[in-house]
Amino acid sequence: MKRIVIIGGGPSGVVCALHAKKNNNEVIILERNNTLLKKLLMTGNGKCNYFNDEIILDNYESSNKDILENIITNNNIDKVREFFNEIGIVPKVKNGYWYPYSNQATTIKEQLELELKNKDIKVYLNSLVKDIKKNNNKYIISYNDTEIECDVVVISTGSKAYPKTGSDGFGYELLKKFNHTIIKPLPALVQLETKEKYKDWSGVRTDVELELFEDDKYISSEKGELQLTDYGISGICVFNLSNKLVRGLDEGKKEVIKINFIPFINIPVTVWLNDYNNKHSNKTIKELLEGFLNNKIVKVILKYNNINDNTKYNELSNEDKIKLINSLRFFKVEIASTKGYDNSQICNGGVSLLEINPNTFESLKEKNLYIIGELLDINGNCGGYNLINCWISGILSGTDIGDNND
Numbered sequence: 001m002k003r004i005v006i007i008g009g010g011p012s013g014v015v016c017a018l019h020a021k022k023n024n025n026e027v028i029i030l031e032r033n034n035t036l037l038k039k040l041l042m043t044g045n046g047k048c049n050y051f052n053d054e055i056i057l058d059n060y061e062s063s064n065k066d067i068l069e070n071i072i073t074n075n076n077i078d079k080v081r082e083f084f085n086e087i088g089i090v091p092k093v094k095n096g097y098w099y100p101y102s103n104q105a106t107t108i109k110e111q112l113e114l115e116l117k118n119k120d121i122k123v124y125l126n127s128l129v130k131d132i133k134k135n136n137n138k139y140i141i142s143y144n145d146t147e148i149e150c151d152v153v154v155i156s157t158g159s160k161a162y163p164k165t166g167s168d169g170f171g172y173e174l175l176k177k178f179n180h181t182i183i184k185p186l187p188a189l190v191q192l193e194t195k196e197k198y199k200d201w202s203g204v205r206t207d208v209e210l211e212l213f214e215d216d217k218y219i220s221s222e223k224g225e226l227q228l229t230d231y232g233i234s235g236i237c238v239f240n241l242s243n244k245l246v247r248g249l250d251e252g253k254k255e256v257i258k259i260n261f262i263p264f265i266n267i268p269v270t271v272w273l274n275d276y277n278n279k280h281s282n283k284t285i286k287e288l289l290e291g292f293l294n295n296k297i298v299k300v301i302l303k304y305n306n307i308n309d310n311t312k313y314n315e316l317s318n319e320d321k322i323k324l325i326n327s328l329r330f331f332k333v334e335i336a337s338t339k340g341y342d343n344s345q346i347c348n349g350g351v352s353l354l355e356i357n358p359n360t361f362e363s364l365k366e367k368n369l370y371i372i373g374e375l376l377d378i379n380g381n382c383g384g385y386n387l388i389n390c391w392i393s394g395i396l397s398g399t400d401i402g403d404n405n406d
Helices: 011-020 040-046 073-087 104-116 172-174 236-250 269-279 285-289 293-304 316-328 385-403
Strands: 005-006 024-028 091-094 099-100 122-124 130-134 138-143 146-150 151-156 182-188 192-194 206-213 217-228 233-236 254-260 331-336 346-351 370-371
Touching: 005 011, 005 091, 005 146, 005 385, 011 073, 011 151, 040 104, 073 346, 073 385, 099 104, 099 217, 130 172, 146 236, 151 236, 172 182, 172 254, 182 236, 182 254, 182 331, 192 236, 206 236, 206 331, 206 385, 217 236, 233 236, 236 254, 236 269, 236 331, 236 346, 285 293, 293 316, 370 385
Parallel strands: 005 024, 005 151, 024 122, 151 370
Antiparallel strands: 091 099, 130 138, 138 146, 182 346, 192 233, 192 331, 206 217, 206 254, 217 233, 254 331
């Protein structure tokens, strides 16, 4: 019998607790909030996108992707699917994204809490951990105004993203005491501020293709709905690119996103636009563009190119036509900054994967110390990928703790 204390009652911590509760082990969760799984309720706009059909490494960022290959495996993904089937979650699958059939994140939360209750796992809410020390083979955890001794400690406190949910980065400080390397956490899956502000298009949502360039080198592309704001750009496609650019941005590299406002055109734009204009030659350039673009975007593009609203397309010089077409197909915005930790869904960075066992998530520096969830340098795109990291690390760590009688 062992006493196991899990610091942090988020998705990874709760799932770890459920799997560690074997062999008469005493399992205790210390949660600083007044409820478990607080951040989970916010995922998927309150619907909880907890799984995905397409779980591949391309959807993740890490400084050690070779190690990540040992974590994001078909076998581990199957374990996650089996776990949710076992606890009775009926999925609703839409475009490969898995939600509870109820469309409510509370369904996942309540079923997990029911499992904790049925397994007699102790949950101490409003418990703020202040320190961890090791005395011989025991860990001593200081929280609130008391201490607790345990055989195994699991740190699942989350990253620095969205600190209102309790993720303030304290877990990194605890792990530094045990000489763990922390790859600088940076806000990711977050809105981006651009150097040039275009307030005229604020509030517009439009389907686009985006291409990311770092120091003029192509990095990645995304398709989806772009949200144009008075500070810059937002939307899931932007969030995914933010995960790929924040480290370069922090290092002073030039990060540029090119916006294709006309992704529906699959022939040369010049040919398409000439043909379109020939059919509507009586229209001004403003009226012509408003036939397929939001009028706010048209206003920005014409102003950007110093083109008068009342000009006809055929009246433009060849040079102006080229500038216009480039603005439609390759509108450049240079990224100045992100909207910070308060708005980010995750952090890019975290505890180096070089210092954990990828099969168990036990620290390679301290026996019986486990590190799971968003604390790790495993950073997924939008679409349930970060929760999958939490589920996998929770299952593997909890299973190892529960099966190990040492």
